[in-house]
Amino acid sequence: MKNLFQVVIVLALVIALAPAASAQGKFAVSAGPEILLPTGNFHNSFTLGYGATARGQYNFSSQLSAGLDAGYFAFSAKSVAAGLTDPVFYAIPVRVFGKYYFMPEESSIRFYGMVQAGFWFWTNTVKTLATVGPVGATLGSFVSTSKSNFNYVPMLGVELPADNKVKLDVSLRYEGVATTGSKTSLFGGRLGVNFSL
Numbered sequence: 001m002k003n004l005f006q007v008v009i010v011l012a013l014v015i016a017l018a019p020a021a022s023a024q025g026k027f028a029v030s031a032g033p034e035i036l037l038p039t040g041n042f043h044n045s046f047t048l049g050y051g052a053t054a055r056g057q058y059n060f061s062s063q064l065s066a067g068l069d070a071g072y073f074a075f076s077a078k079s080v081a082a083g084l085t086d087p088v089f090y091a092i093p094v095r096v097f098g099k100y101y102f103m104p105e106e107s108s109i110r111f112y113g114m115v116q117a118g119f120w121f122w123t124n125t126v127k128t129l130a131t132v133g134p135v136g137a138t139l140g141s142f143v144s145t146s147k148s149n150f151n152y153v154p155m156l157g158v159e160l161p162a163d164n165k166v167k168l169d170v171s172l173r174y175e176g177v178a179t180t181g182s183k184t185s186l187f188g189g190r191l192g193v194n195f196s197l
Contacts (some may be wrong), residue, residue, distance in 0.1 A: 028065075030055040030169055032192030040183035046089055049075035053093070053190065062105035069116055070094045091122040093151055108161050113195055116153035120177050122146065150178040159194060167194040 029088035053071030060066065075089040075182045095118025102111045157171030169192035177184040 026059045027192055027197045028057045028059065030057065030192045030194040032169065032190050034071065034073065035189045036075070037187045039185045039187060042184045042186060045077060046075040047078055049073050049089075049186070051091075054190075055097075055192070057099065057194075064103075064179075065099040066097070066101070067097055069097055069118075074075040074162075085164075089122065089124050091120045093120050094118050094153060095153065097153075110159045111121065111156050112159065114153075114155040114157065114171070114173075116151070116155065118151050119132065119148050120151045121148045147183070151175050151176075159189075165196040167196075168192070169194050 006030045008070045016101040031054045032052065033047075034051040034053060036051060038045075038046050038049065051071055051073035053069055055067055057065050057067035057153040073093065073094050077088070077092075097114055097116040098116040099112055100115070103109070123144050123146045152175050153175045155171050155173035157169060160168045161168070162168055169190070171192070173188050173190075175186050175188055
């Protein structure tokens with residue numbers, strides 16, 4: 001609950017700052033679906049994930065931007081231990097980012113590099129099964145573990161024009177999470193839609 005409260009506070013700050021930035025024509029927002037491929041030890045336990053992210057971006061110049069990124073990811077387990085069912089891994093990433101465009105603003109197609117840093121607020125949930133009673137009825141209860149870990153993300157992407165204020169944003173990234181005792185990492189792909197305000 002504490003982690004969710006922190007996410008809500010950060011998003012409220014972004015919304016509060018948006019009018020001031022957009023008044024100067026330097027603010028943009030973006031949203032889009034994600035496909036996530038676990039690697040390392042994370043890949044040994046979980047399958048392909050999915051999710052979505054939203055971004056608020058402030059343009060300091062035609063080529064340098066910074067902002068805030070938040071989202072929701074979900075992964076299903078590859079195998080299930082005896083007595084367990086429906087194991088799912090959920091993550092809410094909240095990160096700040098710096099973004100550099102390799103081309104000037106006048107270019108119709110703009111490649112960029114981006115670095116994100118922040119936290120994964122995650123929950124691992126499983127349903128435990130127990131057989132009870134003379135007829136062998138099966139009952140289940142959910143067990144959850146929650147935690148937060150530092151998250152770092154290098155990314156490359158390209159923005160393609162759709163109209164004057166709307167662009168398609170295609171990006172690929174490596175994502176690392178600083179967990180203890182195992183390597184939690186993934187490759188991600190995002191197809192976003194950017195709106196200039």
